[in-house]
Every structure is written in C-alpha cells, then in structure tokens.
Amino acid sequence: MDIGLLKVFQAAAEEGSISKAAQRLNYVQSNVTARIQQLEQELKTPLFYRHSRGITLTSAGQTLMEYTLKIFNLLEEAAQAVLDSPVPKGSITIGSDTTAAVRLPAILSAYRGCYPDVEVHLQIGRNNDLIDAVLQYTVNGAFVDGPVEHPEIIQELVINEKLGLIVPDTIDYQGLQSVHDKTLLILNANCIYRTRLEEWLGDEGCRLGKVMEFGTMEGLLGCVKAGIGYAVLPVSYFNRMNVTEGIRCYPFPERYAEVPTVFIRRRDLYITSAFREFIEELKMRLPEAVCGADIPAAEPG
Structure with a gap:
C-alpha cells in the first residue's frame, strides 16, 4: 500500500471534503478523487460515503484511519529513534486542561533550564479533546481528569x-x-x-x-x-x-x-530522552503524585 495514497486518504478524512483536501495538499481535485478511488479499488471496499455536505468515513474507512495514524506515527517514531540521543533535544508537546495548567509554569521553567535544546509546546484543551490528541499521537502526554480507562493509554502519574x-x-x-x-x-x-x-x-x-x-x-x-x-x-x-x-x-x-488528575500517554508511544526527562521532572516537582506504570527504557543514541 502506497504511503502517498494514505496521505491523501488522511487529508480527505480529516477535512471531510475532497476540495478541502486538495487545497491542503496543493493538488488538483481530480487527483485527490483518483487517488482515493485507487485506494478503494486496491482494498476492494468503499472508504467514504459521498453526500451533499462532503464525505464521511465508512466503517472500513474508520478502521483504515486508525491504522493510518499508527503507520505515520511509526514512521515518525523511526526517525526519532534514529536521531534520539542520551542528551535531550528536539521537541515535545504536552496537553493540559485549564486547571492542571496552573501547575505547569514552574515545571516547564525548570525543565527548560536543564534542557535548553528541547522545544516544549503546550496545548490547552478539554478532557475528551486531550484524550483524543493522545490517542492520535498529536501530543506526547496530557494532564486530564481521571481515571482514564482505555487499553491504549497508560496513566503515568495520579494527583488526587x-x-x-x-x-x-x-x-x-x-x-x-x-x-x-x-x-x-x-x-x-x-x-x-x-x-x-x-x-x-x-x-x-x-x-x-x-x-x-x-x-x-x-x-x-x-x-x-x-x-x-x-x-x-x-x-x-x-x-x-x-x-x-x-x-x-x-x-x-x-x-x-x-478527584484524580492523571498524566497520560499512549502505551505504544516511543519515549524519547526529551520526553523521559520531562516525566522525571514531573515526578520531582509533583511530590504528591502517585506513579503509574513504569516507563520503558529509551535506546541510547
């Protein structure tokens, strides 16, 4: 299955429109349509419902979208694994609801003081949106109201x-x-x-x-x-x-x-040295937190 076809499929699914996907990818609309049809023919199943408001995923399309996210995350993970080093660098993205965010400035300041080569992005959102962001690999981890019961999520810390x-x-x-x-x-x-x-x-x-x-x-x-x-x-x-x-x-x-506030991440997320040290900073700066599952060791760069 061609990665290029999956990129077109992902754009169409996220935009809910062939024309918007074409604009996002800088393709002509007919090219997007042809690539989606090619993918549907290859898989021998329709991936979208077509209607007056645009397109929506079929059940087969939803399944493919889940795998598409995992495939692109694995590609990104492979690049991170190759480039990762014992000295934290690169970037991490942390999600937080509004109330948990009040704890973060001191943590982020201390972390950046120790690891100035790491660029830290903060995404503030609502509970369900942050859980979705974790599941879709768009944030490394997030503070949310807990507990979160999901087979693909690990709760690293719990603050009561x-x-x-x-x-x-x-x-x-x-x-x-x-x-x-x-x-x-x-x-x-x-x-x-x-x-x-x-x-x-x-x-x-x-x-x-x-x-x-x-x-x-x-x-x-x-x-x-x-x-x-x-x-x-x-x-x-x-x-x-x-x-x-x-x-x-x-x-x-x-x-x-x-009520518990938990710091969550995907179970299958590759833990870079930058993200590992951020979690260690959380444990040190949040002494009242109860540690969750052990973090797998990162491979040395």
Missing part, C-alpha cells in the same frame, strides 16, 4: 485533587443550601467536578439548578465574581490563583472532595 465551591462574596455561604438553586458555572458540562457535586447534592436532598458552560477560565471566574453563579474547582487551583477579592473557596466534604 480536593474540590471546592467557588462562591461570590455576594452569597452569604452557610453550606450547600446556600448555592443549590444558583447557576453552576463550568468549563465542561460533563466533567467529573459536576458528577461529584451532583452526588453531594443528591445526598443532601437537593437538585442541581441551571448550568452555564464557558469556553475560558477567565470568563468563568469573571462571572462568579459578578455574582452570576458559582463554580467547582480544585482547591489547589484556587490557592495558586491567589485571589483575595470577590470570591471565596469552601472545600467539599471529604466524602465528595477527591
């Missing part, structure tokens, strides 16, 4: 965070009853923070009120300060923000407080 209610000063907080009918402000409507809150509410005979979802932490906290509602965040995140005006943090009861 404690949740708190983030409440505006305008609310006379006297316990959960003070906020149960207020609007919950949240970054991800389906996150584990909401689940823990609903468990607490249910045991107290209360129900969750309205939920307002935000795209940024700045917008969320600004609306909490404005008295629009309340939020649920790790206490450690609130403490690192060093907020002294407008909002207060009240810890959850111990029974509902603990």
